[in-house]
Amino acid sequence: MSGTSASMLLAALCVPLLLGFVRLARGPSLPDRVVALDFMTATAVAVSGVCAIIFDNPVFLDVAMVLALITFVGTVAFARYLERRGRQ
Numbered sequence: 001m002s003g004t005s006a007s008m009l010l011a012a013l014c015v016p017l018l019l020g021f022v023r024l025a026r027g028p029s030l031p032d033r034v035v036a037l038d039f040m041t042a043t044a045v046a047v048s049g050v051c052a053i054i055f056d057n058p059v060f061l062d063v064a065m066v067l068a069l070i071t072f073v074g075t076v077a078f079a080r081y082l083e084r085r086g087r088q
Contacts, residue, residue: 006054013050016043034078041071 020043023036045064052060 003054006050010047010050010054013043013047017047031082034075038071038075041067045071 017040020036020040024033024040027033027036045068048060048064048067052058052064
C-alpha cells in the first residue's frame with residue numbers, strides 16, 4: 001500500500017469517527033451511546049492499523065490490540081449491567 005492511499009484511507013476513517021461522536025453525544029438512550037462508543041473504538045483500531053502501515057512501526061498494532069481488548073471487556077461489563085438491571 002502506497003503512502004498516498006494509506007493517507008487517504010486515514011482521512012476517510014475520520015468521517016465515521018465524527019459520525020460516531022455525534023451519535024455518542026446525541027444518543028437517546030444509554031445503549032445507543034455504548035454502541036456508538038464501541039463503534040468509535042473499532043474505528044480507532046482501524047486508524048491505529050493504518051498508522052502502523054504509514055509509519056512502518058508495529059507499535060501501533062500493539063496499541064490496536066490493547067484498545068480492542070479493553071473495548072471488549074467494557075462491552076461485556078455493560079451487557080452484564082443491563083442483564084442485572086432487568087432482573088430487579
